[in-house]
Amino acid sequence: MARSKEKSDPTAVLRKAIETGHFMPSQRLVEADLAAWLGTNRSNVRLALGKLEQEGLVVSEPNRGARVRVISEQEALEILQVRASLESLIARQAAAKANAADRKRLRDILETMREAIDKEDFTTYSGQNGALHAEIRKISGHQTASRLLATLNSQIVRFQFRTILFPGRIHQSIREHTEIVEAICAGDQDRADKAMRSHLANVTETLERSLAALARHAV
Template sequence: MARVSKRHADPVARLRKAIETGHFLPGQRLPELELAEWLGVNRVNVKLALGKLDQEGLVEVERNKGARVRVISREEAVEILQTFASLETLIARNAAAKATASDGERLKGILAAVQKAQAEEDYVEYSQQINRLHAEIRRIAAHATAARIVATLNVQIARFRLQTLLFPGRIKQSIQELKEIVDAICAADGVRAGKAMLEHLNNMGKALEQNLTQIDA
């Protein structure tokens, strides 16, 4: 593992981001000594970070075996996506009711960044910009309870999204779906925004299911 440049960066945040972006893959072992070197911290901090991520459901810490990135079952993936889709649909409707003109411009700017990342085939950046777009929609919606629950699912959703990039045509389809969401919010059309968000996440779920089926075959 190459050492990160910021030696004193929060090890929990660094590890969470590494799992989110696919730097560490499902099932991959996470040796404490190697992580300590990679993060530039001592093993005590690594152990505490792994314990926190174990509580979040991102890693599994097994006695006498160490830690590994947690593998999500097909059934749990479906449940996570269903929960996320329901909450994000509510959030999109709320955002459409509350968005100002400047909010709309910010959403369009982030959408342009998504399109730029796609054109440059930078798929980690592409996924991160989509996360940013969803975060901005949540900010506009100002639904604290929904946002708090969604925050616990974000890393898993980001992992799923990266997997769906392997499905042919999904990226272009996704961008069109995101444009429809942004357009609906800017038009203050809550019904349309909610429907567009639900369709976007349902299609993501279908792509994930097909990708998992291909892997299992």
């Protein structure tokens, strides 16, 4: 395992580990342990932790080292609000630029998402959801917005999966993504903008409802 990790970017491996919950919020990230786990040296680990701190995934504390940063519920909701503005801009540009090959890729991903729903495979659905948004970013060619979104998305992955599991949300989600894709494929920039804003407004509302339900059960 360590041998394969030596060929990987330590920053990318650590980022993925945080996003997927291998390292949990507030968990300490000990350089020596990470070096052994990654199959690299402590200097590379230190550089990786520095990059992840800039991305908002890690915090460093004097004399205590690094730990996974806790993203509050309020911050997660604020991030979704910021995402709505950036993603709608990207959807608009994707609608203006998408060619036949782009349109086929988007529809293929959408079909995989539908198949995941039929199989009740929420993990695959969530992954393909991310892939669809990434493809739209790629088509748009807006590098600055894409870079900002990559950082924001990595901070709230664990919250996003919670919305997919909310009762009835996954069927609403596929309808929203279908509208986004069809608007982009039609080259309708205004429709794509509106569809993306509506989608992320519903994601935000669902997360708020999910967090409220969680708080009620905790009482």
